[in-house]
Amino acid sequence: MTDPAPHPAxxxxxxxxxxxxxxxxxxxxxxxxxxxxxxxxxxxxxLLTIALGIAFRAKPLDPxxxxxxxxxxAEAARAALxxxxxxxxxxxxxxxxxxxxxxxxxxxxxEPGAPPGxxxxxxxxxxxxxxxxxxxxLQAAAGRRDAFAARLExxxxxxxxxxxxxxxxxxxxxxxxxGLWGVGWVIVEDRQKKLLKRMVATxxxxxxxxxxxxxxxxxxxLVEVPILLGFAMLFFGTPLRGSVLDLAALLGLGAxxxxxxxxxxxSRARNSQRVAGLIDIVMIPMFxxxxxxxxxxxxxxxxxxxxRALPLTALNDGLRAIMNEGARLAxxxxxxxxxxxxxxxxxxxxxxxxxxx
Amino acid sequence: xxxxxxxxxxxxxxxxxxxxxxxxxxxxxxxxxxxxxLGPNGAxxxxxxxxxxxLVPPTAGEVELLGRRWTDAPRALRARLGITLQETxxxxxxxxxxxxxxxxxxYRRGRTVAExxxxxxxxxxxSARYERLSGGQKQRLAMACALVSEPELLFLDEPxxxxxxxxxxxxxxxxxETRRRGHTVLLTTHYMDEAERLCDRVAIVDxxxxxxxxxxxxxxxxxxxxxxxxxxxxxxxVDEAALRALPGIAAAARDGAGWxxxxxxLHVGVPALLGxxxxxxxxxxxxxxxxxxxxxxxxxxxxxxxxx
Numbered sequence: 001m002t003d004p005a006p007h008p009a010x011x012x013x014x015x016x017x018x019x020x021x022x023x024x025x026x027x028x029x030x031x032x033x034x035x036x037x038x039x040x041x042x043x044x045x046x047l048l049t050i051a052l053g054i055a056f057r058a059k060p061l062d063p064x065x066x067x068x069x070x071x072x073x074a075e076a077a078r079a080a081l082x083x084x085x086x087x088x089x090x091x092x093x094x095x096x097x098x099x100x101x102x103x104x105x106x107x108x109x110x111e112p113g114a115p116p117g118x119x120x121x122x123x124x125x126x127x128x129x130x131x132x133x134x135x136x137x138l139q140a141a142a143g144r145r146d147a148f149a150a151r152l153e154x155x156x157x158x159x160x161x162x163x164x165x166x167x168x169x170x171x172x173x174x175x176x177x178x179g180l181w182g183v184g185w186v187i188v189e190d191r192q193k194k195l196l197k198r199m200v201a202t203x204x205x206x207x208x209x210x211x212x213x214x215x216x217x218x219x220x221x222l223v224e225v226p227i228l229l230g231f232a233m234l235f236f237g238t239p240l241r242g243s244v245l246d247l248a249a250l251l252g253l254g255a256x257x258x259x260x261x262x263x264x265x266x267s268r269a270r271n272s273q274r275v276a277g278l279i280d281i282v283m284i285p286m287f288x289x290x291x292x293x294x295x296x297x298x299x300x301x302x303x304x305x306x307x308r309a310l311p312l313t314a315l316n317d318g319l320r321a322i323m324n325e326g327a328r329l330a331x332x333x334x335x336x337x338x339x340x341x342x343x344x345x346x347x348x349x350x351x352x353x354x355x356x357x
Numbered sequence: 358x359x360x361x362x363x364x365x366x367x368x369x370x371x372x373x374x375x376x377x378x379x380x381x382x383x384x385x386x387x388x389x390x391x392x393x394x395l396g397p398n399g400a401x402x403x404x405x406x407x408x409x410x411x412l413v414p415p416t417a418g419e420v421e422l423l424g425r426r427w428t429d430a431p432r433a434l435r436a437r438l439g440i441t442l443q444e445t446x447x448x449x450x451x452x453x454x455x456x457x458x459x460x461x462x463x464y465r466r467g468r469t470v471a472e473x474x475x476x477x478x479x480x481x482x483x484s485a486r487y488e489r490l491s492g493g494q495k496q497r498l499a500m501a502c503a504l505v506s507e508p509e510l511l512f513l514d515e516p517x518x519x520x521x522x523x524x525x526x527x528x529x530x531x532x533x534e535t536r537r538r539g540h541t542v543l544l545t546t547h548y549m550d551e552a553e554r555l556c557d558r559v560a561i562v563d564x565x566x567x568x569x570x571x572x573x574x575x576x577x578x579x580x581x582x583x584x585x586x587x588x589x590x591x592x593x594x595v596d597e598a599a600l601r602a603l604p605g606i607a608a609a610a611r612d613g614a615g616w617x618x619x620x621x622x623l624h625v626g627v628p629a630l631l632g633x634x635x636x637x638x639x640x641x642x643x644x645x646x647x648x649x650x651x652x653x654x655x656x657x658x659x660x661x662x663x664x665x
Contacts, residue, residue, distance in 0.1 A: 012461075012469075022462040026448055026455065033450035033486075193446035198502070201410055201442070202463040203435040357412055 179258025
């Protein structure tokens with residue numbers, strides 16, 4: 001059979017003839033024309049960073065709470081203490097003052113006199129701190145002179161604050177949920193609409209359909225990560241001590257393995273309710289155990305091996321090591337191994353189980 | 358090169374535990390033919406067409422399309438087919454032109470997007486999103502997706518169910534255009550007028566089997582006669598054998614509360630019937646006649662109506 005060669009001018013461009021490009025474009029357009037999806041992918045992580053970053057940064061210092069027992073000299077002691085920075089002092093009757101100490105309303109009770117008496121709990125750090133502060137203020141009021149005035153440097157170093165712990169966790173969480181929802185959910189929607197079956201009835205290569213998802217996930221990283229990371233660096237001074245390339249490589253591998261998990265949860269489910277349930281089953285343990293909001297070291301030693309095997313733990317730990325400690329990719333062997341193994345296993349199973357109609 | 362577009366033998370599809378959707382179906386469709394599979398819902402039409410399309414594996418039987426089997430080179434075969442499924446929802450947020458470009462990219466050769474838009478009359482909607490199209494326009498777009506490959510063999514599964522008359526006309530035009538190029542069409546429908554108008558030959562399918570095969574005209578003449586008379590009487594006092602014995606009556610059968618007669622010539626059969634009833638004093642409460650159609654063929658063969 002011979003066909004006349006198509007007229008060169010009528011021949012569409014390479015991008016128009018490439019199924020990969022057209023499949024990825026179709027996904028991309030469906031995504032950005034869905035405002036809700038855009039918000040959950042890009043807006044929500046930023047809102048979460050703002051809310052949590054501010055909540056934990058603005059935490060005020062607890063004042064030292066003290067009670068002075070009413071009687072002669074009580075007013076002078078109160079005035080001396082009230083002049084101190086961060087001291088909350090009140091005058092109470094003897095019985096009342098003891099009760100306040102017992103229930104923890106105050107950390108120390110001062111009995112005025114010469115010399116004054118301190119009633120406090122030496123086993124309680126708050127109480128010990130209160131004793132030192134109160135003693136200093138009363139001694140100064142009684143005329144003690146400081147031997148020297150030390151140079152003071154206030155420090156709240158980037159890399160050690162809560163927000164610095166949080167941002168890599170949110171990045172990891174974002175990579176996870178975009179992978180599972182952006183691949184798993186969308187595939188099942190195609191299947192439910194019978195669009196998958198319709199496309200399988202064309203000469204489209206099945207691998208290209210799947211590859212388009214993965215390629216697009218990688219492309220999305222290039223938008224998702226700079227937005228969230230740039231925001232955190234600008235507003236919270238989040239550090240990036242390691243190399244950008246190492247960070248990109250780790251995020252790329254993370255996105256690959258979560259896209260694989262997305263493919264796996266979407267490989268057989270026939271309707272979107274079912275895949276939503278599967279996505280929850282995969283994601284919730286990682287939300288809880290993988291150290292997004294607080295360190296996974298807080299869990300029992302007995303379940304640590306399980307926690308270490310979760311891909312989100314590997315991704316979060318790796319991101320924190322690169323961003324906060326300046327670690328090199330080569331030092332993250334176990335994290336890379338976990339992510340690589342999850343990716344390989346997920347793709348192998350997904351391709352085997354995939355239901356095309 | 359085989360001159361058959363479709364050949365299948367002994368097709369069986371069993372869904373465990375006990376559904377037999379297709380029960381030993383044979384079919385031969387010549388190249389250039391428009392062939393209709395007719396039958397009620399659940400007759401096995403869709404399962405049959407999806408087996409032919411290589412989307413559902415048969416439990417048993419052989420399929421050959423354009424002289425090839427599905428096991429030979431499936432992608433090369435797919436490139437020569439055009440398919441509409443009974444229900445497909447295309448991507449809601451994409452425009453008509455974007456969807457067509459997507460489907461066009463799957464084929465190495467075929468029509469341009471502009472050509473298929475013109476074929477189904479959707480030029481004005483090329484920039485409209487799928488979600489904003491009417492039901493008929495969506496169906497026409499699904500058809501356009503099947504036409505981008507300029508298929509040698511076009512499968513249409515209930516292409517006009519629930520369509521407005523304008524969209525129906527457009528789809529009919531597409532079938533006529535495909536045939537004009539010498540290409541083959543296999544369609545399923547339960548609209549008998551559609552089948553009579555479009556199809557060279559039809560197979561009537563019931564319970565997974567072909568129960569009648571031929572040109573629409575042949576089938577009607579052979580099975581249903583040329584005219585149908587339906588009547589009801591006040592009292593249930595009509596005798597079937599007596600009806601059959603009347604001149605010009607080819608067949609008689611109960612139909613609900615009344616009777617259906619197949620008649621070769623109305624001017625002989627109707628006076629005979631009226632004379633018969635009058636002579637026995639049976640009052641007539643309803644009488645209707647119409648030209649026999651494929652619908653009557655189905656009723657005659659199965660005792661059921663198509664859209665029950």
